[in-house]
Amino acid sequence: MFLQFLFIASAFLTLACTIAVLVTKNLMHSCVFLLGTLIGVAGLYATLGADFVAVTQIMVYMGGVVILMLFAVMLTGGKDFVSRAQTLLGLPATMGNKWTYGLGLLVGVVFLLTNVKLLSNIITTLPTAEINNDFPSTVSRLGHLLVKDHVLAFEISSVLLLGALVGAAIIARPRKHN
């Protein structure tokens, strides 16, 4: 019962905020709606019994990525919303025009129909495993997997994060000349 309620609330939050990311006119609102989408996906992880992934999603995405995006919006916004002419949809020019929206919706519809056709075969023929609803904690098992089976990927991801940190600092550093 609790899981059903959590699933319905999370799915509604995810879908509504995702559509809002697509149609909103303001980039700042778009970032905040992305936050709602990520909270909904974390709730869906919780309904799947993935407690550690849900907490990691909340910490990394909401604590890190969305804050970073909001900083980028605030540091780079400004002129585009004021000086550029508005397009026919009433959107600011940087948020797309009717041609890009038409092309995007066409691609989206084609991709959606293709995947519905594929998924209809997959869903009806899928062998499902035994489902138990008493979610045990996954943290200790995930820890063992990370340092036993997947230790190479773990180390490579640490090098990746170090490279991303240094690279982001080098790319965004202020330059005196030019």
Add this chain to the structure above:
Amino acid sequence: MMSLASYLIISLVLFVVGLVVMIARKNIVAILLGIELILNAAALNFVAYSRYVTNNLDGHIFSLFIIVVAAAEAAVGLAIVIRFFQIKETIHIDEATQLRN
């Protein structure tokens, strides 16, 4: 109600909306938002299959690494956006023509 099919459909909607955002928007930060949506759709698929089909934790590991890669990608991408804004004073994607000729 809670079955593999519903999770796959939610993930499909996330992916399609991310794709449409990437195509329709002309703002670089908005395109990065679309990439985040697509990565979330992939991670949700991994966890759903890991619960309903394989019944082990390898899908969770994949989702964790997807989150790590998304964080690294967002850091580097937003650094590039801020550098681009310092040079061009805009983040309109049509202004990024320095490699054209």
